[in-house]
Amino acid sequence: MARMNGNGADEWEGGGSLPPAAASVALDRVGKTYSADGDPVRALDDVSFSVADGEFVCLVGPSGCGKTTLFRIVAGLTEATDGRVLLDGTEVTGPTTDMGVVFQEYHLFPWLTVAENVGFGLERSDRSPDERERRVDEMLGLVGLTEFRDAYPKSLSGGMKQRVAIARALAVDPDLLLMDEPFGAVDAQTREMLQRELLDVWASTGKTVLFVTHDVAEAVTLADRIVVMAADPGRVREVVDVDVGRPRERGDAAFAEYVGRVRELIGAGP
Amino acid sequence: MATETGSELDGDAAVAVGLGDPRRLLRGALGVAGFLAVWYVVALGSPAYVVPSPVAVAEAFASELASGDMTAALFQSVRHWIPGTVVGTALGVGAGVALGWSRLLDDLTAPLVRTLRPVPPLALIGFAIAWFGINDWGAAFIIAVGAFWINFYAAYGAVEGVSEDLLDVGRTLGVRGDLDAVRSIVLPAATPGIMTGIRTGLGRCWMLVVASEIFGVPGVGREIIRASNNLRVDQAIAYILVLSLMYLLVDVAFRAVERRVLVWRA
Numbered sequence A: 001m002a003r004m005n006g007n008g009a010d011e012w013e014g015g016g017s018l019p020p021a022a023a024s025v026a027l028d029r030v031g032k033t034y035s036a037d038g039d040p041v042r043a044l045d046d047v048s049f050s051v052a053d054g055e056f057v058c059l060v061g062p063s064g065c066g067k068t069t070l071f072r073i074v075a076g077l078t079e080a081t082d083g084r085v086l087l088d089g090t091e092v093t094g095p096t097t098d099m100g101v102v103f104q105e106y107h108l109f110p111w112l113t114v115a116e117n118v119g120f121g122l123e124r125s126d127r128s129p130d131e132r133e134r135r136v137d138e139m140l141g142l143v144g145l146t147e148f149r150d151a152y153p154k155s156l157s158g159g160m161k162q163r164v165a166i167a168r169a170l171a172v173d174p175d176l177l178l179m180d181e182p183f184g185a186v187d188a189q190t191r192e193m194l195q196r197e198l199l200d201v202w203a204s205t206g207k208t209v210l211f212v213t214h215d216v217a218e219a220v221t222l223a224d225r226i227v228v229m230a231a232d233p234g235r236v237r238e239v240v241d242v243d244v245g246r247p248r249e250r251g252d253a254a255f256a257e258y259v260g261r262v263r264e265l266i267g268a269g270p
Numbered sequence B: 001m002a003t004e005t006g007s008e009l010d011g012d013a014a015v016a017v018g019l020g021d022p023r024r025l026l027r028g029a030l031g032v033a034g035f036l037a038v039w040y041v042v043a044l045g046s047p048a049y050v051v052p053s054p055v056a057v058a059e060a061f062a063s064e065l066a067s068g069d070m071t072a073a074l075f076q077s078v079r080h081w082i083p084g085t086v087v088g089t090a091l092g093v094g095a096g097v098a099l100g101w102s103r104l105l106d107d108l109t110a111p112l113v114r115t116l117r118p119v120p121p122l123a124l125i126g127f128a129i130a131w132f133g134i135n136d137w138g139a140a141f142i143i144a145v146g147a148f149w150i151n152f153y154a155a156y157g158a159v160e161g162v163s164e165d166l167l168d169v170g171r172t173l174g175v176r177g178d179l180d181a182v183r184s185i186v187l188p189a190a191t192p193g194i195m196t197g198i199r200t201g202l203g204r205c206w207m208l209v210v211a212s213e214i215f216g217v218p219g220v221g222r223e224i225i226r227a228s229n230n231l232r233v234d235q236a237i238a239y240i241l242v243l244s245l246m247y248l249l250v251d252v253a254f255r256a257v258e259r260r261v262l263v264w265r266a
Helices: A067-075 A114-119 A129-142 A158-171 A188-205 A216-222 A253-267 B022-044 B054-067 B069-101 B103-116 B121-132 B136-160 B164-172 B177-212 B220-229 B233-261
Strands: A023-036 A039-052 A056-060 A082-087 A099-102 A176-180 A208-212 A225-230 A235-241
Touching: A023 A067, A023 A208, A039 A067, A039 A082, A039 A208, A039 A235, A056 A067, A056 A216, A067 A099, A067 A176, A067 A208, A099 A158, A099 B164, A114 A129, A114 A158, A129 A158, A129 A188, A158 A176, A158 A188, A188 A216, A208 A216, A216 A253, A225 A253, A235 A253, B022 B054, B054 B069, B054 B233, B069 B103, B069 B136, B069 B177, B069 B220, B069 B233, B121 B136, B121 B177, B136 B177, B164 B177, B177 B220, B177 B233, B220 B233
Parallel strands: A056 A208, A056 A225, A099 A176, A176 A208
Antiparallel strands: A023 A039, A023 A082, A225 A235
16 A cells, blocks of 8 residues: 555545545445434535545544544444445445444453454354454454453453454454544554554555544544534635655644645534 | 553552451450350240240250251241242343343333342242242242342343443444344343342351241241241241351352452452
């Protein structure tokens, strides 16, 4: 997986038209209205953008802009009231193992060991037991947790738990890695380490990544493109191409410029 | 990903405290000795049919044990304690999991459950006699009713408390349908709560042994009632001790099982 800047998907900037067929994920005028005390509340309105095959896209926005609702809609865990989500051209109607989903709070199965957590999705696949075992070992190696394969989640640190969650999501070999503020619950130092590791995993697996975060510097560190959302109702304000080579240094002038620009977009009123 | 460091591991979670600690054992022994001393002094000024001395109780215990009456009564009680506890626990856990998981079943049965819940097992003695007769099965029925409700509510609450997030994770990893979700996520996640219910139920069932024998089924409870009627308080206390010992034995055994099953718990 190489740097994906300047691929075909960049030409499609989230208008109302249908996305190009190569796109791994496409959101097509997604909207969500829910009722609070009987009054309809528009949480998301006309959200359209696409993520190309192998691309790393971050979704940022002010709190309350519906990032997590959008994440759940893409994952098939929440139904949209309007529009649709396409995964490789097929409409998402419910959770699918074609997506590996990683949540902020890890949500490991506490009664399973690290290896059993990673192998959870594989048990429902048609792989043979031998294949499953090999796949689990491979994933544990990828996230550097081989020696903790028989540990229970209770004895792991936050950073290690999130590595297990990432390995568990990747084990079933999904086309898309969908992450909701996955590094929001760990300390700053661990977060930067996990960010580097995630970029390594992305480079070595070639997965498409859609990554929700409220941390602008994190988005600029990771993303090929940043989808900036606005609140009330949640919608796409702008899609920013991050035209900086990797590895990206936070001290660089270009990095700071992107951070400033995205912050400005988020800060601008409705 | 990067190499892992051992320092990220939390230290060994809480080194076992409790039974292994000699200071706590000593304090417990002191408490028992103090209680026996007070009991002894109080018994000195009371007739044996009001407060028998601890020595008289020990003698009654020894003689009942030597005569074989005590072991006979214990085996009789065990013969309905076991089926009553097993059946009541199994049905209670099963119903609790099913109703805790399925909104439909819960709605269908809610009025019935709320009507039956306040009925004490003792009030069902008439039904026990009518349906099963004055025998082990009648007594087992009373015990089963007690075990059922404790386990029903423990399992129901445990299943209701299963994190939606874990279920979401499961769905994204291919869990499909109620059976798969219950088997692979709901049951393991609810196991700690279910185990607590089973343990509470095991103790409660020993208490119910007395109630279940009130209508004439032989056993430890019957012996307590008989001794009380004869004003043999020393014998009554000796048989109460049997119940306590059985409860203690079962509880210790169950705790050991629980520790093994819940080894993953923090």
